[in-house]
Amino acid sequence: MTTSLEKDPAATDTTVAPLQVTDLTTTFVSRHRSVDVVRGVSFTLRRGETMMLLGESGSGKSVTARSIMQLYGSAAKIGGSVTMNGRELLGLPAPELRSLRGGQVALIPQDPTGALDPLRRIGSQLVEVLGVHGVATTKQAARRRAEELLAMVGIPDPKRVADSYPHQLSGGMRQRAVIAIAVSCDPQVLIADEPTTALDVTVQAQILELIVELQQRSGTAVLMVTHDVGVARDFGGRIGVMYAGRLVEEGPAAQVLGEPRHPYTSGLLAALPTPGVARGALRSIVGSPPPVGAFPAGCAFAPRCPQARPSCHEQDPPLVTVAPDRAAACPVANPGPAQERAA
């Protein structure tokens, strides 16, 4: 758990934070229409800290992560501010952005197969990344470093794997290779976009342990995107629950998942099958998450919310502090003016 508590994102010293996201908006524009996918997300990621973005399909969690790296090019309009160590990333010229990606900020994608070049050996792909970012100067040094990295991510015979093509490796090994590439330049921020969703449970456990281990070793800040409450619970750190492109609740994972304040978070937790719940008695949320492009007006969760008030359908409640180090975007979650004053 984090010890330095955040009261108000605007009030804290932002220059030291490896990653500060303020009022991020992402709008996909096509010839025919534009679709708001991320609608004002703010959070701070400190050194060595983990931040989870938890949400269901269409919540904008992956898009938030990828918008930080500005991976959408001209397909998306990104607004707000993203700073790394105080330096604004939005609007950076392409060459600077490229050197930043894979250098100071690296991505572990969901599907390792798509992240690797199928026609090149793993070793040569690693060597290339090391060369581009100037980590290794000679070919031999790069090759040595590549094998070290593969060993570091728990690949038993790095020499053989370095000489393998992606299709010769299992899904878990491929994901380890992708992680090796991601951490090769010692990034300050590691963005993991559902890194284990494509893997089997027993392999998923290995990969999650690996990410924790790498983080503890290097002090990298990790932004992890997941739809799996269990993964979020195990990973700890801070958590941001997303719904319809907004952050609806934020705080330390243990607190948010132990004692949720937002009705969506509590609904999501109650919907999980857990031992002891009688069959057929899961407390589901009515309806389904709204599809991208069709977010309801007001609070997007209001149509599914058991505690919705008439005003919820008109006004989208802002994310406000509801307890020390906890924030929620719901009038129901706010116990009263006393706490608001405290914030």
Add this chain to the structure above:
Amino acid sequence: MSDVLLEATGLNKTFGNGVRAVADVSLTVHRGETLGVVGESGCGKSTTGKILLGLLAPDSGDVTFDGESIPAMNRARLRALRARLQVVPQNPQTSLNPRLTVRSSIEFNLRAHGVARAERGPRVLALLDRVGLTAAQSERFPHELSGGQLQRVAIARALSTSPDLVVCDEAVSALDKSVQAQVLNLLADLQRETGVAFLFISHDLAVVEHISDRVAVMYLGRVVEVASAERLWEAPQHPYTTALLSATPGQGRERIVLHGELPSPANPPSGCGFRTRCPVAEDVCADDWPALVPVTPTHAAACVHVTPQAVPATAG
């Protein structure tokens, strides 16, 4: 009338590429119960499901449905039986024909079993109503519905001919958790009302534990443990089951991280297929794949570390 609805004995299936997908699998489904089948990718759970549905012929072994052998049936008999043996497929995006409306998809099944044209319309609407969809949605095409709605339609279609057994192959795995809970509740309600039995195939142990009466755990094409859902959750006997439980995130169990990966089913290790990753493997494990031995009358596991008990096994 026997309590046993479906019984599979000694199923084997090896594909042309040498993958031994199913090896010596025996399972029993009782009337009105839910048997969960859990395992990771490549463990043979889906292939087993297809054999039980009569969509795939086993190389050896037998499947009896209500006392009648499915592999031995002629085509006409099998077609008639299919009214009683249905399927809800995995992927909402492909479980319905994209070119057919919801109504046409369900009517197709009714027509196959001789329901008169005039009767089909009202039956479709009643089924959709039962799974929580509206009459207006019956004229929609699959791409106009959400994943949860699509799986509801697939459930309505499966139930249209009042089956005794529905094979749910990862039927809720692709759904969002908040929607998954709705569909799981729906399945439980329908079972209570109609007495239908489910064979519930999934990789998600928490879901299987919730929905099932009994659970079979598969690894590399074999059943390694069978027990009641509660018993499996509380007192797993096979080291793979224990590891699988501990790897399921968010359960707060002490995590046993298995080393290595699932061996290729085309080239399995000698002896017990799990021994290469097993934390308690011994030399003897390399000899033979252990048989399922009963731990209690309703609990069996295939591991040399399990102490057999002098009680007749009914699990299986």
Add this chain to the structure above:
Amino acid sequence: MTATIEASPNAVPGSGAAPTTAPRRRRRMTVSARIAAGVVALIVLVAIVGPLLVGDPNAGDAARRLLPAGSAGHILGTDGQGRDVFARLIDGTRLSLLAGLVPVLFAAVVGTTLGVTAGLSGKWGHRAIMRTLDVFYAFPAVLLAIAIAAALGSGISNSIIALAVILVPPVARVAETETRRLADLDYMDAARASGASRLAIATRQVLPNVAPPVVVYCTALIGLSIVYAAGLSFLGLGVSPPTAEWGLMVSDHTQYIYTAPFLAAIPALAILVASVAFNVLGDGLRDLLDVRSEARA
């Protein structure tokens, strides 16, 4: 085409399996495809009513032979026998179009039936059908058509039969490929598990999926078929003189290539325009009928 097809908001990557229940939008064909559709409609109209509006295409005046285009009373001039080229061109539309359409219609029905049957059959049924059709690929299609037409003797019906035979294998291949693609999908498992007969599965589940690509492919084939039919006539294996038909007209006019060089170009241009129009329309239909992007999330 009245199909309403929803466009996928494919500019929303990475957002997981978001259901795409976006507002309905009618998908349109491209401008070029719409022009092609207009040309095709015009050709069909000319084929139906054209012959009623022009004079006798066989009425020739030997004294007024090889008049240049733009001559009084002969907008496109006259041919070697003094017949009005415009009247013959209009009158020939009917036979040329018929020679394009009929073989393709036949090939569409037979090819789809064979292709779907092969796609749904077991290993041996599939092999028997597809290997038999492969025999046709051993010969160049045109050569095969010439051989068949020659064996049957000249005449429009024989040339249609010859073309129908050579067009069946490619259509069957398209239908078979599509059927095989469906075979592994969940809903086909569900259809097999429904207890429906194979015929019901083929006609009610498979055909609605196979029909759109076959229609698209066949539309483009019409253009090819018109060219082939003209080719057979050119070689004297199709329509016999003095009937007006584009291919025969080209053949007829080429003997004057030195005296009236543009004469042969007139029917050749008609063949080109018709063939291109059907091809472009085929491409347009593909865009219009393609809903596969919606099926994926």
